[in-house]
Amino acid sequence: MSYLVAAYTITAAALLGYAFWLRRKRRELLDRSNRSGGGPA
């Protein structure tokens, strides 16, 4: 059972982790471009 839980949690963690990393990178880049006058995407 623990193997089953491990497989699903690792998959969820990887996908969510990557999605949030992208979200944070996107916000970071948008702020930087707003500050330097560039418009949002």
Added chain:
Amino acid sequence: MNGIEARALEKHFGPVRALQGIDLSIEAGSLVRVAGANGAGKTTLLRILAGLERPTRGTVGLGGRDPFGRKAASVRGRIGFLGPTTALYGELTLRENLRFISSLHGLSEERTPQLLAALSLSEVGDREVRTLSQGFRRRAGLARALLTEPAWLFLDEPWNGLDRAAGEQLTHQLRAGREAGRTTLVASHAEPTGPGGVPWDRVLELESGRLRETHR
């Protein structure tokens, strides 16, 4: 009409803007100096016009043909370029190097000895290029650029490392090229001294990636 055109040329190396929109049109057979301080983008401009590096944006025309286009092979064969290095193979002798370039372009056998004589390099012809002095190596590089009798010749700081005699021969070659209808672009930050000077048709002033033409 095998002049040189460029429209809205831009070249970015990541955040660095080496060229920021260059437009120029040079008639065939003219001898043009590209002046400008170090880092103005002279080398980048020459390499792009010579078909060695693609522009990030904009187009290049040599005799109306794009050196980066699909059918650029015929144009490429008639481009001569001399950069900061001789572009020769150190382990090979000067003659072997020039014979290699000749076979790449299908040139006749006499072209090499003829050019070596013209640039008084005959006596070092059989020495490995890496054993040549700086001055001879620079002249050997010039010989390589002139070997294919290019219709468009691009020289990047060719006077660097040349002694007076070699400088004169270079000026002579530029004059001869001009008569023969060759279009030549020479990048040099300082006005080359020497007897009679160089009969420039035009001087292009390059400043941080932009063109400021000084006089006709």
Added chain:
Amino acid sequence: MEEALRYAGVGLVATAALTWLAADEARAIRSARVAGVLALALLALWFGAVIWVAPIERAQGIVQKIFYVHVPCAPVAYLGFVMTAVGGIGFLWRRDAHWDRVAISSAEVGVLFCTLILVTGPIWAKPVWNHWWVWDLRLTSTLVLWFIYAAYLFLRTLSSGTDEARAFASIYGILGTAAIPFVFFAVDLAQGKTLHPSNPAREGLPASMLVPLLLGFVAFACVFWYLFARRLEVAKLEARQS
């Protein structure tokens, strides 16, 4: 062999769809919201199906349910790899950095899913066959592909931002994808000589196992679509930044 053809057929359709989507970068980026909503809905359905619809398999027990997360990762991983070549060809043909962004985005998401295959595989193999690594055809081939596209990502980190680096990466992406069939054939040839428990055949699955599996394929496809669109947007913003 027949299964491989069906696999390739579906793959072709998916690649064509994603190429059409990626052709217009702005539209692809805007589609992230739709993809996100679809992905969440389908993931919920898929997970519910795995818990309530999928049976407890007699031989392996509950741990067999790793099957429903392990297998759906494969098609999207390969879709990511094929799209890397599509992006590469697009860039070399049009010299438009947009296609290069498509290549990097699909490669990254592809490697993510490929890594998940290589993680969930051993987690499943350990309790059932009592060793972590199984030299089975699909798993081994996927491992080799992982190295190819990890090398692709490594190549990109060395020198980004110049057209030269993009052209180099494009060519390697194309080489990598061209190698896929040869890798499969070579691994089959090499491993064929040693006996290993093969993956449970998928055709003879009862409906109760097929439903969660198919839901998994579709759900993971939407997750791929969402992550790809978001990563494309990040690449676009980075390009505009420099």
Added chain:
Amino acid sequence: MNGPRVALAVLRKDLLVDLRSRDRLGHMLIFAALVVVLISIVLRTSAADARGALLPLLWIAFLFTSLLGLARSFQAETEDGAWTNLILVPVDRGWVFLGKAGANLLALLVVEAWTALLAVIFLDVDWTRAPGAALLAGVLGAIGLSTLGTLLSALSASARFREFLLPILLFPLILPVLVFAADITGEAIAGRALAERSAGALALYDWVFLLIGYLGFDSLVEA
């Protein structure tokens, strides 16, 4: 047709540079001998083992040896700034690629023959049981390796960590060649019939990657 003329000129030039500098080939031969001897000693081989596990190891030894030569395919062009000569040619640059790959192929064939000889001396391998198959594997394997190796070394010539980059890029892609070639030679040594499937796959592999190299090289040189 001046394409082949250019390819031949590049090939001749590369061989001349190799002969003149003499170190590239010399290093490879010494390295190959070292690896084969190392394998033989460390694995405490007996003649019987030679046919079984050892033969594929020869291909791995050959792969590592070839790295030395392939990594320096474009060294002259990169260091002496001689890329210009290969870019400004009046033909499709794919011919330049074929010339370079040809020069590498010849070097690899020499190293391969040398490795085969070492196998006879140290591992009592008897190539005469099926010389044709062994030769076929050798030539097709060397073609695959020189094709991919040349293209990837052009890719990594200007990169920073090029010593690491070439093996990382090359090894996963070259795996099929090793498998097919090892299969053909394995069957040959065992005196069984030619492994057609492997021979066919290897030939197709060579052809596909030669084509990608030919087409890809053009957009690679002036990136």
